[in-house]
Amino acid sequence: MIILSKLADYGVIIATHLAENPDRQVTAVALAAETRLPQATVAKVLKALSHGGVVIAARGASGGYKLARRAQAISVAEVVSAIDGAIGVTECTVHTPSCERTDFCPTRPHWQRINRAVGAALQSVTLADMVMPAFSFPHASETAAERIAP
């Protein structure tokens, strides 16, 4: 299964590209060309990102987009949330109070725990991290979240 929607994936790619040369006003079409993504879709994603406060848009001629904050201050979680809405593992964990199985279903709190874990994983990575080249990461075995809880 794929976790992120294509749109959200595009969003991260675009935001990362913006983070590569900050403070530069880039138009949607230029971004599309530079990332080799379909132009119309890039425009759509940028709208969502603008709506979510990740980028700020300048309209009119010589307009364009740029990051709303420093790259270090924008997490991947924020980007995907701006596009796909709140992050949740199950239906149950997001539309909080409306599950008919709540009384006899023991999974709820455990899901919320997992939910927090993936949320934290997405939140701990910023756009500044994303632009960094593949770097000597710690051993894969220490990727945290393996010990999600004692």
Add this chain to the structure above:
Amino acid sequence: MIILSKLADYGVIIATHLAENPDRQVTAVALAAETRLPQATVAKVLKALSHGGVVIAARGASGGYKLARRAQAISVAEVVSAIDGAIGVTECTVHTPSCERTDFCPTRPHWQRINRAVGAALQSVTLADMVMPAFSFPHASETAAERIAP
């Protein structure tokens, strides 16, 4: 955004319910009744689980399903994989070698890192954990995955 598909969610609910009374042969319709899930869908999910080796099915009269192993030995990741296929965050991380942006897109290794983190989060929780009542968890701040990497 919702990460798990509805079917996968159902799968975990069903598997958890099976884990509650192990070694008991339960038919699909009984499971559907006890979990208040649509009966036809439960049957479908059980087929997938059986195919994935999570449950074993007994055919014929007085047949039914039960867990293939002890609940401690079955992870949530396994259950969702049986239904939704391999877990991957982005298109790019699962269909490994076929991305036209590979050469100039710096996000790839970072995604794989996040990917491992959520995979680990799902793998670290077993069905035995799921049936345990909401228990005094450690402080939410220590949910690991917050330190996905130094």
Add this chain to the structure above:
DNA sequence: CTCAATTCGGACCGGGTTAGTACCGATTAG
């Protein structure tokens, strides 16, 4: 000052995947 060019903003639509259903054949206990 006016106007045209440029760019973002929001609404709309079609295709594809997923959820859910239904049926029929295979298998086994009694």
Add this chain to the structure above:
DNA sequence: CTAATCGGTACTAACCCGGTCCGAATTGAG
């Protein structure tokens, strides 16, 4: 043999994704 139950496939409906369209705002030239 018969009833019950799983296994597989085919089918329909709904929804979401991805893409396209036209209108609003702003700029810069004439």
